[in-house]
Amino acid sequence: MILCAGESLIDMVPDNGSFRPLAGGSVYNTAIALGRLGEPVAYLWPISRDPFGDVLLRPLAEAAVNTDLCPRTDRLTTLALVTLTGGEARYSFYDEGSAGRMLAPEDLPPLPGHIEALFAGGISLVPDPCGAAIEALIARDGERLPVMLDPNIRPFFINDADAYRARLSRLIARSDIVKLSGDDLEWLHPDVTPEDAARQVLSQGPRLVLQTGGAAGARAHWAGDVVSAPAIRTTVADTIGAGDTFNAGVLASLRRQGVLSKEGLATITADQIAAALTLGAQAAAITVSRPGANPPWAHEMPGANVLSEQQS
Template identity: 55%
Template sequence: MILCCGESLIDMVPEDGAFLPLPGGSVYNTAVALGRLGADAGYLWPISTDDFGAALRGPLEKAGVDLSLCPATDRLTTLAFVFLNDGHASYSFYDEATAGRMFDEGELPALPDGLEALFIGGISLIQDPCGATVDEVAHRAAESGAVVMVDLNIRPNLIRDERATKSRLEGLMRVADIVKISDDDAAWLFPDHAPEDSAVQLLDLGPLLILRTHGAEGATAIHRNGQVNRKAEPVEIADTIGAGDTFNAGLLTALSEAGVLDKTALEKLDEETLGKALDLAARAAAVTVSRPGANPPWREEL
C-alpha cells in the first residue's frame, strides 16, 4: 500500500462570479489520483462528519482508496478559497480548529503491515498540531522500512515561524527517500542559492531521489546515478489546481509497478526506469491541468 497522510479540504473554486465547493487538498488529491491510476492506495487524515466531510469521502471511495485509518471527527472541514490569475491558482485557507488542523498524535492508528510507501506534503507539514503528527508518522514509516516521499509545496503566507518551519522541513528531508521541491520552494528555503543548485545539494541530506519541478519547463529527477529531465506535456490549460499532486501519484504508481519502490531498489535506480516514471507522471498531470479543478485522470484516460 501507498499511504497518503495530509490535508483534505474543500476548494472554493470561482465560477461565474460565485464559488463552487469541490473536494481538494494537496495530499488528498494525490490519494485520489493514486487510486484512479490503479495503485493500492490508502489515506490517513481526520474526516469531518459534516456534509463537506461526506463530499470528501466520495471521490476517495470511488477511486478505491482505503479509508480504514481515517479518524471521524465532529470538527468542521477546512475551506480553501481559490483565486485564479491566468489559470494559475493562489489560495486563502480557513482552518482554525478544523478537522485536519487539530489532528493530534494521540489519534494515530498503527501503520498497516507491509506498508510500501508513505506520501506526505502540503500545508499539513507547517501547521500545528497536525504538523507534529505528520512528522511522527514519517518517522514511524521510515523506521518500518517504508519509502517516504515528501512534497514540500510551501505556502509562505501561512508560515508564522520561519525558523521552526525550516527546521521541521529539514528534519523531514533527512528522513525522506524522495523529495519533491519546486523552484519556488527552493527560493524560499535557500534564498542565496540558485534553485538548480539547491535541489542537487539536497542529496547530501540523505534522500535517494530529488524531483525538481520548474513550471511549464517540466521536471528534473536528480539521482546519484544521474539526472533525467522531462518537459511538461503540451496542453491547453484550464487551471493548475492539482497538477503537482497528480504528478506525485503518477511517479509513485510507476515506481511501484516497476518494483523499485523500496530503499534498496531506489539506490540503484537506472535512468530508463526513472524516465518512464516521469513520463507517466507528466501525462497524468497534463490531463489534470486540461480541465477545471483537481480532477486527476483515470488510468484508461492515459
C-alpha cells in the first residue's frame, strides 16, 4: 500500500462568475488518483470536522483510499481560491491555523507494516509545524520505505525562501524519486537550464528525477541515458491536478512492475522508467481534458480491458 502524506483543501474554482467548492490539494489529489487507478493507497493528513471535512472524505471513500491515519480536528479546512488564466491555474490560500497546517511531528502515528512506499509534497512542506512533521516522517521511515517527493513549489506561499530551500535540500537527499516541473526547477536553480537543474537535483541522491513540462512531455534523469515520454494530445479544459495525477500514474506503474522498493529502484531499467512515464502521461491527459482535479478511473485508462484480464 502506498501512503500519501500531505495537504488536502477545498479549491474554490471559478464557475460562471462565482466559485464552486471542490475537494483538492496536491497530495490529496494523488491519493485519489491512485485509488481510482485501483492501487492500494492510504492517506495521512488531519481532516476537519467542519462541513468541508465531509466534502474531502467523500471522494477518498469513493476511491477506496484508506483514511485510518487521518485524525479529525475542530480546526478549519484550508481554502484555495483558484483563478484561471489561459487554462493555467493560480492559487491564493487561506491557511492560517488550519486543520492540516497544525499537524506537528509529535502527532505522527507509527506506520502499519503494510505500507510499502511513501509519497509527499505540495504546500504541506512549507509552513511549520506541518512542514516539520512531513520532514520528520520522511526522516523516520524513509530509510525503510521508498520515498517519492513532489514539492510542487508555490513561490507566493513561501515566506522564507532560504529556509525552504534548505528543507527541500534535506528532503531531496532522503528521497528516491523527485518530480519537478519546469517552474520548480527554475525556482530551485534559476541560472541554469532545466536539464542541468535536474541533473543537479539528481546529484543530491535520488535514483530518479522526473522533469515535467506540460505539452513538452516528461523526462527522467537517472544513472543511464535520459528517458523521455511525450505528452498525450488532448483538448485541455484546465491543468488543475495534472501533475498530481501524473505522480499517481508513475507510482502505479512502478508498483505494477514490481520495482516500487529500495531494491527495485536500484536496479530499474530504461524500459521500466519509460512505462512509468507513459502511464503518468496517459492519466494526466484525462485529468486535463475535464474541469478541476478529476483523475481517471481504471476503466477510463488506455488498455483498461487488457489490464483487467491480466489481473483476473
